[in-house]
Amino acid sequence: MILDGKKTAQEIRGELREQIQAIRAEGKRAPKLAIVMVGHNPASETYVANKIKACAEVGIEAEKIAYDEYITEQTLLTEIQKLNNDSSIDGFIVQLPLPEHIRESVILSAIDYRKDVDGLTPMNVGRTVQGLPAIISATPRGIRELLARYSIPTAGKHVVVIGRSNIVGKPVALLLMQRPYLSLPGMSASSLGDATVTVCHSKTRDLASICRTADIIIVAAGSPGLLTADMVKPGATVIDVGINRVADPASAKGYRLVGDVDYEHVAPVAGAITPVPGGVGPMTIVSLLQNTLQAYNHSFEQKH
Numbered sequence: 164m165i166l167d168g169k170k171t172a173q174e175i176r177g178e179l180r181e182q183i184q185a186i187r188a189e190g191k192r193a194p195k196l197a198i199v200m201v202g203h204n205p206a207s208e209t210y211v212a213n214k215i216k217a218c219a220e221v222g223i224e225a226e227k228i229a230y231d232e233y234i235t236e237q238t239l240l241t242e243i244q245k246l247n248n249d250s251s252i253d254g255f256i257v258q259l260p261l262p263e264h265i266r267e268s269v270i271l272s273a274i275d276y277r278k279d280v281d282g283l284t285p286m287n288v289g290r291t292v293q294g295l296p297a298i299i300s301a302t303p304r305g306i307r308e309l310l311a312r313y314s315i316p317t318a319g320k321h322v323v324v325i326g327r328s329n330i331v332g333k334p335v336a337l338l339l340m341q342r343p344y345l346s347l348p349g350m351s352a353s354s355l356g357d358a359t360v361t362v363c364h365s366k367t368r369d370l371a372s373i374c375r376t377a378d379i380i381i382v383a384a385g386s387p388g389l390l391t392a393d394m395v396k397p398g399a400t401v402i403d404v405g406i407n408r409v410a411d412p413a414s415a416k417g418y419r420l421v422g423d424v425d426y427e428h429v430a431p432v433a434g435a436i437t438p439v440p441g442g443v444g445p446m447t448i449v450s451l452l453q454n455t456l457q458a459y460n461h462s463f464e465q466k467h
Contacts, residue, residue: 166436201258201265211258214448221452230242232262239265240270254458281301282454300338302331319357321359322339326363326364365384378400385407388423390425405423422438
């Protein structure tokens, strides 16, 4: 079974569009997202353009705030404080990566967690650790939503996460091991979370044998073709977060996009798998939209 992130994201966008139309019908303003861009990284430019386009599709106002790559850290912090205090902006993100002279940790710590729609501030990460209502990091939220929409339970399952980044590996491990408190479309709260999670990385010994014990494998290592068919238990679910450019003379661009999974050989073994592109990527963007609406409503996911 292919876990079609593109199709699922479109369904969620439709739901968001209806919710925002209802808000506007009540005479209220639309949610607004600001995207702070520092420098001219080509990949980041593409990501930002895709996010702005996605906002327009559902009725969220989006504003791109661009700064030269030579902006000082202090000046950027001052601009972030302005956004924190701007009541017309419900949420904002600082597009990563940042220039080397600007410390990412300092910038993320300065963002008001209530407007942190990327879910990367220490406050939101800490609340996720403690199982408190929080704005959840966009990619992990998208992964959880994709599993729910395809009715793949995590409760009682062994999940192996390959990668320990602050953006994907660590937060998705935390999210899936938590006691569940929120139902998602397609799945009750009792089927979400409650997983036994093993986090692997570049120093892990005998990665293959660990992966073969997994019911669900989430690969976010940034290494093309890292997960091979002999590492996957028949019927396991494979979530590929990687997106890598590899040379391809046959392509007009001279390259093609591949994930961290050897898709061609793993797909026949896996019970369910995400493609690259068209899997986790679209879910990340739509999760950002969900987080923006959550920030607009000044609400967190409340425990029942």
